[in-house]
Amino acid sequence: MEDVVIHEGIVRSSDFTTYLIPGAMDLPDTISSACQGHEDTGPFGMKGVGEVAMNGPLPAIANAVDDACAVRLCHAPLTPERLLAELEKMSWN
Amino acid sequence: MELIFRLNGNDIRSDLPADRRVIDLLREGLGLTGTKEGCGTGECGACTILVDGIPRLACLMIAAQLAGTRVETVEGLAATPEGKLLQQAFVEEGAVQCGYCIPGMELAAAALLREDDNPSRDRIREGLSGNLCRCTGYVKIIDAVERAARDIRCCKGGV
Amino acid sequence: MRAVLMPPSLEELFYLLERHPDALPMAGGTDLLVRLRGNAVSDERPLLALSGVGELHGIRTDGTTIAIGAVTTFSRIISDPLIAEHAPLLARGARTIGGPAVRNMATIGGNICTASPAGDSLTPLYLLAAKIEISSRQGTRLLPIEEFILGSGQTALRDGEVVTRILLPKLESFPCQHFEKVGRRRSMAIAVTSFAGMMRFSGDGTIEAARFAWGSVAPTVIRNPQMEEELLGSRLDSGKIRHAAQVVRDSVSPISDIRATADYRRSVAGNLLIRFLEEICV
Numbered sequence: 001m002e003d004v005v006i007h008e009g010i011v012r013s014s015d016f017t018t019y020l021i022p023g024a025m026d027l028p029d030t031i032s033s034a035c036q037g038h039e040d041t042g043p044f045g046m047k048g049v050g051e052v053a054m055n056g057p058l059p060a061i062a063n064a065v066d067d068a069c070a071v072r073l074c075h076a077p078l079t080p081e082r083l084l085a086e087l088e089k090m091s092w093n
Numbered sequence: 094m095e096l097i098f099r100l101n102g103n104d105i106r107s108d109l110p111a112d113r114r115v116i117d118l119l120r121e122g123l124g125l126t127g128t129k130e131g132c133g134t135g136e137c138g139a140c141t142i143l144v145d146g147i148p149r150l151a152c153l154m155i156a157a158q159l160a161g162t163r164v165e166t167v168e169g170l171a172a173t174p175e176g177k178l179l180q181q182a183f184v185e186e187g188a189v190q191c192g193y194c195i196p197g198m199e200l201a202a203a204a205l206l207r208e209d210d211n212p213s214r215d216r217i218r219e220g221l222s223g224n225l226c227r228c229t230g231y232v233k234i235i236d237a238v239e240r241a242a243r244d245i246r247c248c249k250g251g252v
Numbered sequence: 253m254r255a256v257l258m259p260p261s262l263e264e265l266f267y268l269l270e271r272h273p274d275a276l277p278m279a280g281g282t283d284l285l286v287r288l289r290g291n292a293v294s295d296e297r298p299l300l301a302l303s304g305v306g307e308l309h310g311i312r313t314d315g316t317t318i319a320i321g322a323v324t325t326f327s328r329i330i331s332d333p334l335i336a337e338h339a340p341l342l343a344r345g346a347r348t349i350g351g352p353a354v355r356n357m358a359t360i361g362g363n364i365c366t367a368s369p370a371g372d373s374l375t376p377l378y379l380l381a382a383k384i385e386i387s388s389r390q391g392t393r394l395l396p397i398e399e400f401i402l403g404s405g406q407t408a409l410r411d412g413e414v415v416t417r418i419l420l421p422k423l424e425s426f427p428c429q430h431f432e433k434v435g436r437r438r439s440m441a442i443a444v445t446s447f448a449g450m451m452r453f454s455g456d457g458t459i460e461a462a463r464f465a466w467g468s469v470a471p472t473v474i475r476n477p478q479m480e481e482e483l484l485g486s487r488l489d490s491g492k493i494r495h496a497a498q499v500v501r502d503s504v505s506p507i508s509d510i511r512a513t514a515d516y517r518r519s520v521a522g523n524l525l526i527r528f529l530e531e532i533c534v
Contacts, residue, residue, distance in 0.1 A: 001436055001437055005510055012510050013510060015132060015134065015136070016131070016132040016134065016136035016137050016225065017132075017134060017136050017442075018510050020436050020437055020441070021225055021227060022230075022437060023221075023222050023223075023224075023225060023231075023351075023437055023438065023439050023440055024217075024218040024219075024221040024222050024224070024226075024231045024234070024235065024439075025218045025219060025222045025437075025438035025439050026437045026438050026439075027230055027231055027232075029214070029232055029235075030230060030232055079436075080434075081512055081513065081516040084516065084519060084520075085515075085516070088519065094256070110253045111254075111255065111256035112253060112254040112255075112256050112299060133289065134286045134289070135282055135286060135350075135353075135354060136440060138351060138353060141353055147327070147356045148352055148353040148356060149353050149356055149357055150282075150353050150354065150357065153281055153282055153285050153286070153357065154281065154357075155256060155281070155285070155299070157256040157258060157301060158281075158301070158303065160258075201352065201353070204352075219352075219439075220352060222351045222352065222438070222439035222440070223350065223351020223352050223353045223354060223439065223440060224351070225440075
């Protein structure tokens with residue numbers, strides 16, 4: 001999912017049919033926990049959480065894939081196709 | 094053609110091109126902008142309406158198909174006690190962020206709850222599997238539907 | 253602006269088909285309307301709505317054959333007791349189509365006539381030996397589905413004809429049945445590769461009957477009759493299963509497109525057979 005496909009300079013995944021976002025059956029239940037912190041440069045020690053929170057999940061999931069399959073995928077999205085290709089390479093060696 | 098159908102409990106008589114998209118009829122012909130167009134190709138579910146009680150996509154229907162049917166849009170949801178409880182649950186569970194998917198979600202949920210008054214979370218996910226949401230990750234929407242199911246069950250006959 | 257013709261009967265439908273040979277037959281509209289909107293230049297061809305024709309709806313049996321009206325929606329198919337008892341594989345395939353609202357609108361006749369290599373009702377229909385009933389003013393003819401679908405988006409339908417019913421013979425029992433669709437997400441997904449399988453074992457554990465079909469790995473659904481034949485009478489073991497999977501991989505001709513590469517599809521086609529034989533049919 002969520003793969004921007006560009007071919008010869010043109011974005012091919014340009015609508016909901018080709019640029020796939022997760023549906024209700026694709027995502028697990030998640031729990032949000034607020035953690036107390038302090039940002040010295042922020043007003044009253046505050047920091048916005050919106051965009052910064054985007055950085056963590058991808059490496060965490062890549063670590064989980066590595067833990068489960070001993071495959072290091074370094075190219076997002078971590079698709080089944082990419083993972084299968086790596087697993088097949090491993091089984092040939 | 095002259096189109097006659099029932100919309101949110103009211104009789105509608107309209108003279109329009111038979112191939113007019115139902116979503117355009119609703120939004121522009123009748124001023125009911127609650128039904129949203131996310132893609133126009135049936136991929137996102139934002140245009141979900143109920144036709145004779147079952148969820149269908151207004152962007153892929155033409156006016157001629159509505160003849161003699163009973164249509165419900167999000168504007169009509171609050172007219173029923175169950176619909177009110179459903180909408181309240183969405184608000185109270187924090188299921189609404191930008192709001193664009195919500196009318197479609199609520200109608201899909203309403204149809205689901207009419208068929209199954211105590212759905213599991215997996216069943217709820219399946220019932221909403223045709224409605225995309227970019228904001229919430231679905232968790233609170235599923236919480237809202239679960240809560241609405243509970244509220245409706247508890248309140249049946251008592252609202 | 254297009255005229256919309258809504259015949260209330262088959263007779264009226266055939267009359268309109270002859271009077272308007274350029275009319276576009278529309279069942280659920282979920283493929284047709286999307287395609288029309290994608291056209292750069294609009295045309296004035298009338299739409300011929302089939303949903304008002306009562307004879308095209310419903311699921312019936314006369315004891316030996318199950319007849320499904322061409323305009324029957326997938327939701328109806330999924331919830332129908334006749335289908336659940338005699339053709340559950342079709343219901344399983346239908347469950348993976350689109351999402352709930354799409355299944356309330358999309359029809360089996362439409363899915364067959366769109367003839368996409370990825371059509372999710374098609375792999376089960378090939379295994380269920382479906383026959384397509386084609387009707388016109390001149391009469392009716394019957395074609396097995398593998399002779400009706402000629403290629404990607406191509407069918408044997410002629411001018412003036414519509415698909416009226418899909419006929420499923422009552423089959424001998426296949427206790428082991430499976431349909432699996434690999435898509436890029438769990439719903440609202442076009443199949444990247446799909447598989448349907450039906451098997452029956454003899455009392456001594458050897459294979460008495462086997463049918464397999466794959467979707468999205470060739471211009472149409474494909475089977476491998478030679479492989480099915482070779483498996484008869486044999487006992488499954490790991491070596492045989494892996495050999496069969498390799499035969500499958502060598503025989504499919506998938507393309508690479510925005511959803512997946514040909515290599516991935518080839519790989520998955522073999523893997524789905526392995527899963528069926530190793531995990532489902534034990």
